[in-house]
Amino acid sequence: MSPSRQTSASKKNRHKAEGGESSRPGPDENRGLKRNRTPFEWGLLATALVVIGTMVIGLFVYADKRAGGQAELRVEVRDTGRQHEGGPEVQLTVRNTGGAGAEQVTVEVQMGPEVREVTMIRIPKDDELTATVIFPAGTSGTPEAELLSYVQP
Amino acid sequence: MRGVAGAFLLGVPLVYTQEVWFHGGNLPPSAILGLLAGSFLLNLALSTAVGFSAGRTHRPFEDAVVGFGLSFLLAAFLLLLLKRIDLQMEWAPRFGIIALSAVPMSIGFALGNSLAPAEGGQLGDKSSGGLGDLLAAAGGAVVLVFNIAPTEEPLLLAAELGRVRLIGLVVTALALSYLMVFYAEFGGKHRRHQAGNPINTPVLETLFAYLVAFAVSAGLLASFGEVSGLDGPSLAKTVVLAFPASLGAALGRLMV
Numbered sequence: 001m002s003p004s005r006q007t008s009a010s011k012k013n014r015h016k017a018e019g020g021e022s023s024r025p026g027p028d029e030n031r032g033l034k035r036n037r038t039p040f041e042w043g044l045l046a047t048a049l050v051v052i053g054t055m056v057i058g059l060f061v062y063a064d065k066r067a068g069g070q071a072e073l074r075v076e077v078r079d080t081g082r083q084h085e086g087g088p089e090v091q092l093t094v095r096n097t098g099g100a101g102a103e104q105v106t107v108e109v110q111m112g113p114e115v116r117e118v119t120m121i122r123i124p125k126d127d128e129l130t131a132t133v134i135f136p137a138g139t140s141g142t143p144e145a146e147l148l149s150y151v152q153p
Numbered sequence: 154m155r156g157v158a159g160a161f162l163l164g165v166p167l168v169y170t171q172e173v174w175f176h177g178g179n180l181p182p183s184a185i186l187g188l189l190a191g192s193f194l195l196n197l198a199l200s201t202a203v204g205f206s207a208g209r210t211h212r213p214f215e216d217a218v219v220g221f222g223l224s225f226l227l228a229a230f231l232l233l234l235l236k237r238i239d240l241q242m243e244w245a246p247r248f249g250i251i252a253l254s255a256v257p258m259s260i261g262f263a264l265g266n267s268l269a270p271a272e273g274g275q276l277g278d279k280s281s282g283g284l285g286d287l288l289a290a291a292g293g294a295v296v297l298v299f300n301i302a303p304t305e306e307p308l309l310l311a312a313e314l315g316r317v318r319l320i321g322l323v324v325t326a327l328a329l330s331y332l333m334v335f336y337a338e339f340g341g342k343h344r345r346h347q348a349g350n351p352i353n354t355p356v357l358e359t360l361f362a363y364l365v366a367f368a369v370s371a372g373l374l375a376s377f378g379e380v381s382g383l384d385g386p387s388l389a390k391t392v393v394l395a396f397p398a399s400l401g402a403a404l405g406r407l408m409v
Contacts, residue, residue, distance in 0.1 A: 045215060048222020055225055055252055056186070062245040063182035074178070074243065078312060081386070097179050097246055126179055 071125065071152050072098030075107055077145035086137030092118055092145055095128040105150040109133050112141035117148070154337035155265035156220055160227050161329060162404060163261030165397045166297070168228070168254050169306045174237050177250030185252045192256045196221050199263035220262035221255075228254040234321050236313055286406050290362040293405020294369040294398035301397060302373035311389035319392045326366075326399040331359045333403040362406060366398035367391060 037045070074095045082089040092109055096102055105120040114136060120129045167173050177185075200220065201213040229251050232238045238247045301307060314322070335355045371391045374380040380387035 041219075044219050044223065047226070048219045051222040051225045052218065055189075055248060058244075058248040059182040059186050059189075059252065062248055063186075072243070072245075074246070078309070081308075081312060095175075095179060097243075126181075128175075128179075 070098050071096055071100045071102035071123075071150065073102055073105060073123070073147055073150060075145045075147050077109055077143045079111075079143055080132075084134045087135050088139055090133045090135065090143045092131045092133055093128055094120060094123055094130075094147075096123040096125050099125055100152055101125050102150040103153050105129075106148040108146045108148050109143060110145070111135050111143045112139050114139050154332055156223070156262040157227065157265075158329070158333040158337050158400075158403075159261035159263070159265035160220075160224050160258040161231075161261070161400055162297070163264070164224070164228065164254065164258030165231070165400060166301060167257045168231050168235065168237070169301050169304075169310070169397060171306055171309065173253050174250055177253035178246035180249060180253070182249065185249050188256060189252055192259055193217065193221055196259050196263045199260065203264055217263065220265075221259045224255040224259035224262050225251055228258050234318060234325060235310055236318060286358065287361055287365050289405040289408065290365045290402035291369055291405070293401040293403070293408070294366040295373070295401070297401025297404070298370060298373060298394055298398045302370070302379075302394060303377045307374070307390050307394045308379060311386065311393045314389065314393065319389055322392055322396045323363075326396045327359055327363055330362060330399050330403040331355060333400070334359070334362075334406055358406075362402045363395070363399050366402040367395045369402075370394035370398045 074097060076093045076095070078091055080089045080091050088111065090109060090111060092107060094105055094107060101122060101124045103122045105123055107118045107120070109116045109118060112135075116133050116135070118131050118133060120131065123129050196217040197213060200216040229238070232250060232254060238250055371380060371387075374387075374390055374394060380390055
């Protein structure tokens with residue numbers, strides 16, 4: 001038997017000797033049901049309610065916006081760290097988070113002085129397309145991408 | 154603090170998953186709202202049965218609301234730190250990503266009470282601290298990050314995070330480990346404060362445990378061929394992985 005279990009058992013025996021169940025504090029008392037909330041707990045509760053309210057309202061507004069039937073394109077670009085004949089490989093991802101598809105999506109990808117244009121034929125709603133851009137050897141810098149244009153069918 | 158510890162322990166592996174970032178930004182908001190409603194009910198049930206603070210108020214509904222709300226804040230903080238959301242991105246997908254990441258965090262919050270034994274681990278009185286604690290830290294770190302290390306996410310995050318965010322990760326990892334082990338009302342806290350071993354002073358033990366988590370992360374990344382030496386990218390990958398590893402290390406120390 002571990003020391004902690006021994007302690008617990010001896011406490012129980014002592015408790016019985018002192019009068020048993022009737023003198024044991026009730027579960028509500030043990031868990032502090034009757035004590036008032038501290039200012040810190042009130043603060044936590046208020047903060048939590050505000051945050052939950054903001055999230056729920058934000059998601060409802062977001063849902064309403066998506067139902068509007070507009071394409072919403074998000075462009076992300078990252079250096080994969082791979083090299084092709086000495087040139088860096090960059091991955092471009094375009095996500096359509098809107099309520100309609102987009103066509104002829106043209107994105108400009110820049111790394112250092114080098115600029116490339118990528119055109120994607122069609123990105124359905126709730127979908128994404130990824131393209132790989134390879135820059136010439138010796139190109140360096142942080143890749144950046146900008147959405148130039150798209151057509152909504 | 155037990156709730157916060159639980160939230161990070163259960164939530165961080167999910168936040169290190171790119172599908173969560175993707176689906177958070179792309180799932181229909183109605184689906185996310187449904188998920189939130191379901192997870193709130195689960196939170197309410199867990200707060201009734203377990204709770205993050207048994208000696209507090211015994212108001213399960215209030216505890217569920219507090220845990221749920223604070224999980225959104227914790228998720229937002231972590232996502233900002235990991236650059237999964239930023240102030241430049243459109244505001245609408247931000248809600249989705251935060252909400253989806255907050256779901257496992259809120260479950261962890263509600264389970265905070267049962268994360269570690271209330272009287273400390275069964276070996277708590279036999280453990281002399283020092284090396285034993287550091288071994289437990291290594292074990293906890295391996296358990297928590299073994300399923301993260303071989304994935305793409307640490308590499309992706311390391312490539313995108315700048316110096317300030319990486320330092321922020323280290324500071325947050327140290328602060329959380331310290332608070333979990335020496336401040337949260339888990340078992341064994343007093344034994345740790347009273348331990349005579351010099352390693353068991355709170356600050357030193359936290360630093361050593363972080364070093365162990367860092368070494369475990371570097372070792373796992375090296376074994377998967379992702380770090381090759383003492384260069385910047387390797388260091389960044391290790392720092393990114395050492396964040397969840399340090400939380401696992403803290404849990405490991407709490408278990409003994």
